[in-house]
Amino acid sequence: MIRPRTAPGTLELLPTEQIAFQRMLDVIRSGYERFGFLPIETPAYELTDVLLTKTGGETERQVYFVQSTGSLEKSAAQEEPGLPELALRFDLTVPLARYVAEHEHQLTFPFRRYQMQRVYRGERPQKGRYREFYQCDIDIIGKDGLSPRHDAECPAVIHTIFTDLDIGPFTIQLNNRKLMRGFFEDLGITDGEHQVSVLREVDKLDKRGADAVRETLVGEALGLTEQAADAVLALVAVRSTSHADALGHLDRVLAESTGSEVLATGVAELREVLTVLRDLGVPESDYALNLSIARGLDYYTGTVYETTLDDHPEIGSVCSGGRYDDLAGQYTKSKLPGVGLSIGLTRLFWQLREVGLVGTAESTVQVLVPQLDEAYLPQCLALATDLRQGGINTEVVLDGGKLGKQLRYADRAGIRFVAIVGEQEVAADTVTIKDLRRQDQFTVARDEVVPAVRVELAQPLDVPHED
RNA sequence: GUGGGUGUAGCUCAGCAGGUAGAGCGCCGCGUUGUGGUCGCGGAUGUCGCGGGUUCAAGUCCCGUCACUCACCCCA
Structure with missing residues (x-):
């Protein structure tokens, strides 16, 4: 007999758990729809050359390929088989880019879509991390331009959803890549990759602690001066406690700048996002400026978000995203800036269950x-x-x-x-x-x-x- | 890809310096032929991950192997 078991890195639920999971999906869906987002779905697999537009790097290592028995035999017979024709999507943003580029002329812009589907990453499974998991995304895609006001609407949706999910107090934390980049420029760190490396390190502040991060910053790989490292650490320590406090922090950062235009733009964008967020009725206790939020992904260019549960900081970010300048540069000449957020529901569900915030639901049988x-x-x-x-x-x-x-x-x-x-x-x-x-x-x-x-x-x- | 850890009942695990396998939970039955969850009593369940070696004797020691798992990288 073969022992019945799921493949590692997959989450499978019993009916009453599944009902609880479905309830969360329902809350998220209705939140997205209430803010006027439209549903789409894309195939689980894409053509490999479409999906893997940027060759190399972390993502390709994690991609699952799809092969029929026929194509498997065919490639086995070849000298140099190359990559299979089909690959499973590893997020919903790349398929969205393809979708928007492909249907550009049938869509109306700004295009506001939501999408809740499973994605696949062939990484080593880890506690609460899955190789098949749900992402629940919203994105707003503009044509040629997109006002930062949209950067405020996305977290407002998330605010509604997390309130409805009823899993305790939470804070949507905001930062802006331009602010960070400008700040680095002021310090003489001008190389884009170098900035990203520094950001990535700074992103680990909560995990590794200030001392460890500082050591890495002045270390050989990143090569910051003591003064630069101190300046960076002082900046990323900024956390606002209220709306007015956030604006105050922004004024100070701008005043202390040695003139970076990028920084000034970032500050202006953040100021607008915070203001619109407030005007949308999001309580100021539920959002904050956090200048350590960086997000690893290099395609973010402006606003970045992370959402944490106040009573369970150990869980980390339960919803994150940001602004990108050019969604579909690989697929179309049109300039398509966008902003979006994603809830990793499988992981969130698992974690909420761990800390006892969700249990099993009552049966659908009444x-x-x-x-x-x-x-x-x-x-x-x-x-x-x-x-x-x-x-x-x-x-x-x-x-x-x-x-x-x-x-x-x-x-x-x-x-x-x-x-x-x-x-x-x-x-x-x-x-x-x-x-x-x-x-x-x-x-x-x-x-x-x-x-x-x-x-x-x-x-x-x-x-x-x-x- | 790198570094740790663990494999014993459906689940969580115990098993001493080698002497033919145990607990709790769960499961099944009975107490209760019209009342569950509580309680009491009874019961079933194991190629001790796999292969080899040492030994009179291996769950226990040695070698190999496979699987799983935690962390790093990266990220939801």
Whole structure:
């Protein structure tokens, strides 16, 4: 026998967990739609040459390729097989770029889309990190230009969603790559790659601590002077405590600049983003300036975001993204700037479960009709039909058995209500409704069952469902 | 790609200096032929990852191998 098991790096859930996961997807989807974003889906795999436009680097090492048996045999027979024709997407941004370039003339700009699909990365699995996982993205793509106001709208959507998810207080942290780049220029660090390396190191501040980061900064690879390293560390220590405080920090950074235009632009952009964010009604306690946010990805050019849960900083960023100048440069001559954010839902779900913020959900089955006596099965089936026509998700026990067992089945399956039709009920033309969670039951007239169950379902239960 | 760790029941793990395998949880049954989750009693379950070696004897020691896992790189 072959031991049944999932491939490493995949997350598979039991039904009641899956329902909890689906509920989160529903919240995210409705949040995206409420802000006027349109849905798209793209294929799980893309043509390799389309997907891997930038050769080399980390991403290619992590790409899963797709091959039919036919093409596998064909390539095995070749001297130098080369890469397979198809590859699984490793994020949703590259497919979006392709999509926008391909359908450019049928889309209206700014193009606001959301996309919630699985992506694949062939990296070494790690705690809470998966090789197949959901990304829930929103992006706004402009043509030729896109005002920084859009950079404020994206986090406003995220604010709504994380509020609705009800997983405790959170903070959307903002920074701007131009501000950072300009700051580096002032320090004489002008090479783009060098800046990125420094940013990447600075991004580890929370993880490694200021001393370790400082050591690396002045080390051989990055080669900063002591003064430069101190200046960088002082800058990235900036965290705002309120809207006014954030603007104050920005004024100071600008005043201390030795004249970088890029820095001035970055400061101006951040100021506008913060202001629009406030005007959109996002409470100032829920966003902050954090000048250590860098984001590893090199394609970000302006605003960058990370979102953290206030009560669980150890989880790290649960939603991140930023602004990029040119989404689809590899696919089209059109200039398509964009801004977007992504929720890595698989990882988030796993982490929330670890810290006990999400558990299993109640079953999608709202009422179970047990079968006490085969003689009354027709009455049970008729009851189920009535409940279903009343819009109530109903399951009937078709196999029978002891009532105790059927109740245990309901309990384990996370079904809260049981509608019993036995000898007594048939004789009196009634139904007994049992609430397994409240450990309570009552009897109603047969023709009042549907409204009675509706009333029960409408009452929220403050006792959470045990795992 | 680099560096650690671990493989024993469905799950989490214990198993002493080598002497033919254990706990908790879960599962099944009964107590309760119309009442689950609680409680009580009873029960089932193992090629001790795989291959070789040492030994009278290996879950335990040695070698190899495979798998899994944690961290780094990178990132959701």
